Amino acid sequence: MNAMRHAISLFSLGSFQLGRRMRSQHLRGFLLGTGLGLCSFATVTYAQAEAAKVNRRLNVSKFMAEPITEATVLLEDKENMRHRMELMIMEIQAEFCRALESEEFNGQKFKVDRWMRKEGGGGVTCVLQDGDVFEKAGVNVSVVTGSLPPAAVQQMRARGKALTENVKLPFFASGVSAVIHPRNPHVPTIHFNYRYFEVELPDGEKQWWFGGGTDLTPYYLDETDARHFHKTLKSACDEHDATYYPRFKKWCDDYFHIKHRNESRGIGGIFFDDIDVPTQDSAFNFITSCARAVIPSYMPLVQKHKNDAYGNNERQWQLLRRGRYVEFNLIYDRGTKFGLYTPGARYESILMSLPLNARWEYMHEPQPKSKESALLTVLRNPKEWI
Amino acid sequence: MNAMRHAISLFSLGSFQLGRRMRSQHLRGFLLGTGLGLCSFATVTYAQAEAAKVNRRLNVSKFMAEPITEATVLLEDKENMRHRMELMIMEIQAEFCRALESEEFNGQKFKVDRWMRKEGGGGVTCVLQDGDVFEKAGVNVSVVTGSLPPAAVQQMRARGKALTENVKLPFFASGVSAVIHPRNPHVPTIHFNYRYFEVELPDGEKQWWFGGGTDLTPYYLDETDARHFHKTLKSACDEHDATYYPRFKKWCDDYFHIKHRNESRGIGGIFFDDIDVPTQDSAFNFITSCARAVIPSYMPLVQKHKNDAYGNNERQWQLLRRGRYVEFNLIYDRGTKFGLYTPGARYESILMSLPLNARWEYMHEPQPKSKESALLTVLRNPKEWI
Structure with missing residues (x-):
């Protein structure tokens, strides 16, 4: 080994x-x-x-690499939402990667791949693999343009608006997404994604919307951590709309649900799509607040637990839960499906979310009253943390 | 460990x-x-x-357990295709399980779960996990009845016949399926599945058809083995129709294709669906021949390679390929999707196909001219083995 x-x-x-x-x-x-x-x-x-x-x-x-759009273009039209979004996600990516790198014991750094897509646009994929603290950490930015069949555009939206069939629609999509799988089973996995879409309808009307979310997948439940995580996200939401956190917390529980097992992937967080109110400015400010809340919601948990003792039992449980993570991502996740079915998609950037190692045991059930079973109880009955 | x-x-x-x-x-x-x-x-x-x-x-x-249908019923109406099929798959399951058990070094045996489904029917799931020779081996029989929306029935057939919408159709499905993941990377993984469906249309017409296939997923390519495997399947097909092997070999290559990676899951075998000609008897005899060909196609490869030397490099490559196996099964496999979306499905029996351990490395590419790269070449360009 x-x-x-x-x-x-x-x-x-x-x-x-x-x-x-x-x-x-x-x-x-x-x-x-x-x-x-x-x-x-x-x-x-x-x-x-x-x-x-x-x-x-x-x-x-x-930044981790040069932006996808030429710097002169970004500077010339600083008010353009595409450009504001691109600069914001490049910044979030870099800050998060630096924060993760600074937790490694032996100076492990992210591998940075800047890639262009022949259909339009490109991205910057950063992966830190086989670190001492992070077994696999992926932080991806993409800024892509192209044209899509209406069915695919509708799939992009949680609740689609009526779109004409049989015409390809020009679209723009940009976003930052990350999945962090730590080595220590006492440090939870985090996932977040913040995205902006534009699509041009056949009559020339432009639709735009934001989506995103941050959610936590612990292997062992630490209720203090769960409350800290949810509180940090709630504060970010509350700055903008007091109804956001309760709505998006529930949306998150509903979305990250492994239907065939009737259990949640993790202890949730926030998840939302189709945000196009009240104004483009305020929607952008809202997702920016959420993206900025990732580091304070998560890094304290890494620092608190990265040196916790654990043995092979905890490792094996973590690997089984990572198998469930794979099940959710490959069977249910809309983003993964949308990505893999998009022609010219960079599948390595989409599948960087999969853990380095995962395990499936037939009919595994944790011992009653064990710590593993305590986690399952919460996954089977999502609860309020605040 | x-x-x-x-x-x-x-x-x-x-x-x-x-x-x-x-x-x-x-x-x-x-x-x-x-x-x-x-x-x-x-x-x-x-x-x-x-x-x-x-x-x-x-x-x-x-048999590994009592059949699902009561023995008196099976005996009373021995000509009924449902009953002939049930007895055949029970026999195939038992013969294959015994053959696998006999290769184990320390007498490891299959765990046998006989289960009933409240919607109708049941199954017998046999799993040998963490053996010395077989890391995870699952052999499942199911005999189920119920009613399905036409969309689901159409999904069951490769090419659907026109079915009335908005009515639930009574169906019967029975089959044997197996996925064997050996420990030694020089022993290939095998999968096979032989199934029989009946569906009753709203006008009272009964449709029936058979489907199935056997395919091999090696981690290292042994051309002699590949030829032996394909030859054994071809002989089974040739007894019934000389056009079957070439058609079903191609169908297999097309089906077990990991589209986003543009590579095959393995080196193929045979795959077919919707067999309802020339007669029910001859179609049943054909799939019986195929099912009987599993042991002679595969067990010699297990015996030949189960003691081959291997090191950590070979193990890691095997785990990466098992990651690809998971990708195919969870993203593309119709059987898995159909199973997981069926209400009341026993997901443990469906997901027994997943390996005990799997791995995903970002941007992994084998060394040029290595044995790993030789396998990839064949996976990217399916070839004729006979």
Whole structure:
């Protein structure tokens, strides 16, 4: 096992260094832009120097990679919601990745893949695999355009509006999503996703909406943690609308439900779709608040539990629960299905949500009155945490 | 790990003993029927003694458990296709389970669960978990009746015939299915399924059809094995119709295709649905031949490779391929979807097909010219083996 772990570490490190190299090229761009070391790079053109200035104005260096849209375009039209969204999700991605990296014991870093999609747009996929603290952590940003059959567009919305059949509709979608599978079974898995859609109807009308959510999947129930997590999300919601948290908490419980087992994937959080009120500005501010609440809702739990003792029993239980996670994601999750059925989809970015290891035992049932059974009770009867 | 393996062995053993107990009750039934030990069982009624005689005439003791349909009913109407099918699949299940058990090093046995479904019918699920040779082996028989919406019935057939909407249709379905995940990465995984359906249309017309297939999922390619496997299936097909093997081999390649990865689950075999020609008798004989071909197609490969040397690299590759197996089964497999969406389905019997352990690595790609890469080449370009 150690040989393999080592081999994987080398693989991850190799890839990470590629990522670093990519980022260091951006960095070199900044240095060039500030005039440092210009003498040693005779091939720098005026255009490159100008682009570097633009990047500096956007402070791109704090991102995991360059944004998908050209920096000049992002800067020129700063009020455009597509651009505001792109900058926000790039920022959320970078802040979350840095926060996770800072918890690792041996300086493990995210591997960064910036990819473009021939149908339009692209993304930045960051994965930290086989870390000491995070067994598999994926944080993905995508900004894509294309055209979709109305059926697919309707699938994108929880409650579809009537759309004309047999015409392909131009759409724009951007979002940040993450799934973090820690190694220690006492640290819960977190998932979040914040997204913005635009679709143009055949009559020229543009529809737009936001969606998203954050939810927690513990392997062992710590009620204090559960309350902290839900409280943090509630505060983010309450800033905008007092009805949001109760509605979106219930929506989350309903959505992350493994129907065939009649149990929840985890202890919920918030989940919503089709937010297009009261204004585009306020809806954007709302999902920004939610996205900003991820770190304070989750990182304290990592810090609290990452050194907890555990043995093989806890590990095996964690692997079984990860099997359930796989079941939910591959059978029910709309995002995964929508992603995998979209032509030209980057499946590695979609399936980064799957755990490094998972397990299925026939007819497994935890011992009565065990800690494992206490978790199951809550998964079978979602409760109010606040 | 050993502690856990030990714990699981105990668990399996405990459950197995329950299974044995259940079977020994049947056995006791026979003993009673033959008059042995009657004196010590004062509560045996005339009816019980008669039932035991019937069981003996059916030779039920060779099955893993009592059939779902009462033995007297099976005996009374032996020409009824439902009954012929039930007896055939009970026999196939038992022969295959015994063949697998006989390969185990330490006498591991199948755990036997006989279950009834409140909507009608039931099944016998046999699982051998955490054996030395078989990491997880599931062999399931089900004989169920109920009523289904036409959409579900249409989903059951590869090419649906026009069915009236908005009426529930009475149906009967029976079949045997198995997925065997060996421990040694040089022993391939096998899957097979042979099934018979009846559905009654609103005008009283009865439709019936057979379906099935056997396919192989190696972790390392052994071309001699692949040829042996396909040849054995081809012989079974050729007895009935020379066009079957080429048609059903292609159908198999098309069906077991992981679309998002553009690769096959394994090296195929045969797959077919909607067989209702030339006569019910000959169609039944055909699927019986196919089911009988499972043992000679597969057991020689188990015997040949179960003692092959392997290390952690081979194990990790096997786990990654098992991740792909999970992807196919949960995202694409019609049987799994149909099963999980059927109200009252026994999900443990459906999900017994999932491996004990599976793994997902971000962006994994085998070394060029490695044995792993040789397998991928064949999975990406299905070939003719005969």
